[in-house]
Amino acid sequence: MAVTPQRRSQDKRTFRTDAWWIQPAVVAVVFTAFVVYATFRTFENNYYSAPIHLSDLYQAGQVGDLLSPLYSPLIPIDWKIWGYHVSPAILILVFPLSFRLTCYYYRKAYYRSYFLTPPACAVRGLGGSAYTGERKFPFILQNLHRFTWYFAAIFIVILAIDVIRSMMYHGGGWGVSVGTLVLLLNVILLGAYTFGCHSCRHFCGGCVNSFSKHKGLYGLWRKVTYLNERHQLFAWSSLVWVSLTDLYVRTVTSGAIADHVFFRF
Template sequence: MTAHGVAEHGVDTPGRARVEARNLRSDRWWLLPASTTLGLLTFLVYGGVRAFQQEHFFADERYLTPFYSPCVSLGCAAEPGSAHLGMFLPDHPLLPYAALSLPILLVFRLTCYYYRKAYYRSIWLAPVACAVPEPHARQTGETRFPLILQNAHRYLFYLTIVISLVNTYDAVVAFRHPTDGFVVGVGNLILLGNVLLLWCYTLSCHSCRHAVGGRLKHFSAHPLRYRAWTWVSALNTRHATFAWATLGTLVLTDLYVMLVASGAITDLRLVG
């Protein structure tokens, strides 16, 4: 205990050199955690507002924003053609139209290995940065509640694969207009680029890498799975890049669909 009755821990543990300075950094070490926090909070606020806005989610009778996919609420009837999988959830202001998928995707991202690293270091401040003491008295890792729930990530991965297939379907059917037939617009390219990056993020996931080849004892006995494991491993090295890129493309895709649906801009047709 210190003279003030506060338990000593970390850099204040007895026997360690006494350093009066708050940290030993002379650079702006706080910029990275601050920018990470700002980026994550910006996405959460934008996504939360859009998920409950319940309008401007279907444009040009074919563009469905990923924040509303699959659109399974009875409220989707306001935009004919937006409910590809049917409407079976009640229409309520507190229930997102995509209530079937949004909780899964949110928890999947929240428990993602990269995002854990990002918000542990930036929001939870454990660890903050090299030569910067942590504010926590002790750490129990992910062995106790609630952090033990991070293990749900490996199971949510399989559900996310299904949702990625739904997003792919949305991007493909968007090439067909109900009256004009096959068309290609700027919105198609945005939806397609977004879904490709979503697949890169999903398949570069650590859980995907483990599912593909993590339990194999002899790669030589499973050449096809070994080849798939090497591909996933190559993607895995860029998992952090895809994590941030998909946050950006999700916002861009939703913003574009919202602007077209609201009449603020017109979708530029390239074909058809």
């Protein structure tokens, strides 16, 4: 029965011996990558919808409108501040961004990865007993999450319209291209994310105590709960896919590749 020299120290950050830092690190890297890309695209203010003069196919009426989700809905105003063209994406992104920033899942992710409060379970993070959580400014604003959801829900409708518009060909008739499917998957993932929101779950039945007295609400609540249990999955998949959707639209509209049309009807 040997006595090891190591004394139990309350100050030791953690006794965990596994690689607890991997998860927060991965989250930080992916999240930062998205922020960098989205910032770049926002200020690029170009290549987000098919510019008429560039596309022969477009002029021939062979494609529909392909609009980047970062720039949807299309705002036909050109603002200039001190001679600088303000990107309409700024006006648009403020809504999905505020939705994601106050999202219950993302809060967990970035409190852990960026604020290190705490970085992982049973690992001491930053800040001491001065911590106030979401009781004081600025984090008390997180409690307004539901309002950002209202706008996020409107955006799902707008993005769904974009999918339809991508199928409406200017030469008349309809068609389905790779771009259509990319936009479709985008709206599905975003929809699954948005309608799996905890605030949405609260409106759709979470707020009542007796489900048997609100049968319709209960059915809805179960569906939202299904999505809510996969909130993390859809949070990340929709985030990544939004970026890829934008990248695809950028590649097509910059003229690098043509949007392959599967069939027309």
